[in-house]
Amino acid sequence: MDIVGKIVSGDFSGIIIRQKTGIDVELGELLVTKEKNGYFILQVFDISYGSQIPERIRSLAAGLKLEEESNLSFLDNELSNFILIILKPILFVNPNRYHLPKKLPKFFSEVERIKEEDLRFLDRPKKPLYFGKIRSGSRVLEIEVFLKGEEVLTHHVLISASTGKGKSNLVKVLTYNLLNENYAGLLVIDPHDEYYGRTKKGLKDHPNAINKVVYYSTNPPPGASTLVLDLKTIKPWHLTGIVSLTEAQIECIYLFYNRDKDNWIENIILAEKDDKVSVVTLDVLKRKFNNIFGISSENGVISFRNNLFSNSSGISTIKNVVDCLENGKTVILDTSKLGGEVELLIGGIFAEGIFSRYRDLSFKGHLQNKPCISIIIEEAPRVLGKDVLDKGTNIFGTIAREGRKFKVGLVAITQLPSLIPKEILANMNTKIIMGTEMSNERSALIESSPQDISEESRNIASLDIGEALLTSTFSKLAVPLKIPLFEDIFTKNKSFVKDKTTIRGVDLE
Ligand SMILES: Nc1ncnc2c1ncn2[C@@H]1O[C@H](COP(=O)(O)OP(=O)(O)OP(=O)(O)O)[C@@H](O)[C@H]1O
Ligand SMILES: [Mg+2]
Structure with a gap:
């Protein structure tokens, strides 16, 4: 002993x-x-x-x-x-x-x-979501931690840590392991293009990737899909709460939208003047749309600066992405080449597509057998911050508040949880807390945690890279975790393939 x-x-x-x-x-x-x-x-x-x-x-x-x-x-x-x-x-x-x-x-x-x-009493639930191994201080125990995945994902997850403490690695581990399951569709909004693994190991290297991983990029590698949206699929409510607009600008947008629901953006760009809108408002909107959609006109001819938005292709992009998610796939959106506002707009457009599809399915009573859908968003205060939500809610705020009823959840990643309103933080029923030096950030996490972790402040400050504390309404205790290094999965998988090779007597290599 x-x-x-x-x-x-x-x-x-x-x-x-x-x-x-x-x-x-x-x-x-x-x-x-x-x-x-x-x-x-x-x-x-x-x-x-x-x-x-x-x-x-x-x-x-x-x-x-x-x-x-x-x-x-x-x-x-x-x-x-x-x-x-x-x-x-x-x-x-x-x-x-x-x-x-x-x-x-x-x-x-x-x-x-x-x-x-x-x-050993910690069992593996049905529809498991894998987090890592139990840690005792800095000693790692050979006990894998799983929670009920569907419930955890629909009740939102917060991943919080100072920079470099291993948030992205954790998301890679979570999403990679989810590719073994069929109970969840995942939308990964990826501003650093780090999850698919274009240049190194990533989700594309999972044995099920060919059926389960869909990758959208503005410059896709062979086999991937092009991220392009037809302007006809953009609706005024995609902009609210994400793009900053005055009341006059919003009124103008709806005026044009109600006149022509497909071509309202182009019509604003082409409008010289309008009886009901001031020229100043029109000019400002033209400038904003130029910034966001890369659209402008010269002598009545529309042109696009980049190929993210178009008036001739991408009409079914939103539908295709939502279809994939509804079928339990993982869709990665490479937004690394887009500006911050455009990235959030794109994320919001797909999030809105998911939310309205699932809300409809729920009203028709068809939601029960569908996989849940989780949306992973980096630097979450950009859409869930107090300052943003004070100006009017957006789709991410709506999902944080009521997505659970329609099996849609968020995985919000942040270094600064204190910027997220308390009520939304408290709604994130699973929190994975990694090393956090700043005491006000620790307080925000501790105050909103499902378990009483008031004694853990010092522990949280001293967590090393890859170490975490998991608190969740779906766990009886706050679990100290060590997240495996993503790249290590492949050294293990390799030996797994080798074992199979010998058993079957077939040389796979
Ligand atoms: N569980 C882990 N075990 C060992 N090393 C790790 C682990 N997680 C991360 N690392 C190391 O730390 C580095 C930074 O990790 P990561 O990119 O995941 O941090 P991050 O919190 O996402 O940082 P940022 O705030 O910059 O996005 C990784 O490149 C890796 O080398
Ligand atoms: Mg990161």
Whole structure:
């Protein structure tokens, strides 16, 4: 047994153990104490010094030892001076079930390090969503963590960390493993073109990629689809809450839209003047549309600056993407070549397509057997920030508030969760918190977490790259995680293929 100490005092908010000499215990480590009918799982949230010797005498003795040669051996005495570890009881496990502890472990009980077999009760649900392995401090245990994927995805996920702590790697791991399942369609809005794996390993390298991964880009590699949208598929409500518009401009847009629902953008571009709209408003809109859609006119002839928007192709792009998602595929939109506002507009257009399709299916009673759809969005405060939503809601705000009813959820990635309104943060029922140095960001996360993680602030600040804390309404406890490095999946897969090769006697390589 790997005993680390014995319980000496404390209460429900913190159980204090005296650490055994020569043992090292880290913040965040998981420990267990066994009883007759089950065992407690406890987590280290603080560590301090303890001593039998009064402080005054310790200071004096330390001074004497420092300043002159003396043999004060009682100072080094391990019986009188020791380390105290403060633990939070997080779970009680007995053979039949596990629950939050409602009693304290026995006084003077021995506390030991957790082992894999102490966590075997965590089973793999149906429709699993894989997160990584359980971590005890910085030790990784061979226990894989899965939650009920459909529920987690439709109730929104927040992934939060300072830059470089491993958010994108985590998303690669989540989405790659989801390609093994059929219960979810994923729309990945990818501003850094890092998920498909155009130049290195990515989702395209999954064995199911050929059937399940669809890649849209403005400069697609062979076999991928071209990201192009016909202006006829753009509606005025795609712009609101994403492009900043005055009331006069919105009125003008709807006026032209109601006159001609297909050609309203081109008609605004071509309009010299209009009885109901001021020339200034028209001019500003022309400039804005030029910026966003790359459209302009000269002598009554329309031209496009780039090939993202068009008046001759891309009429079925939105429909095709939503069809793929409805069939449980993963659609990656490479938005790396688009400006920030255009990227959000494109993301919003597809999000709107998904939401309205699923809302219709729900009203017709056909939603039940459909996969859920999750939309992954980087730097989420750009569409879910307080300042943005104060100006009027957008499709992402709508999905955050009511998408769950229609099986549509968000995976919002951010470095700055404090910018997202509290009410929306609280609606994100699963949070994967990775290393976060800034204390106001940690507070925003802790306050809105499904589990009480108020003691975890220090742990969160000290999380290393790839380490995370998973809090979720679909988990009984906040789970410390280590996310695998995405590239490592392939070294494992390779050996898997090799095994198969030998079994079947066929040389696949
Ligand atoms: N789980 C992990 N294990 C080991 N190394 C990792 C892990 N996750 C990330 N890394 C390393 O850290 C680097 C940065 O990770 P990543 O790009 O995922 O961070 P990020 O949080 O998305 O950063 P940014 O804020 O810049 O988008 C990776 O290139 C990888 O080398
Ligand atoms: Mg990233």
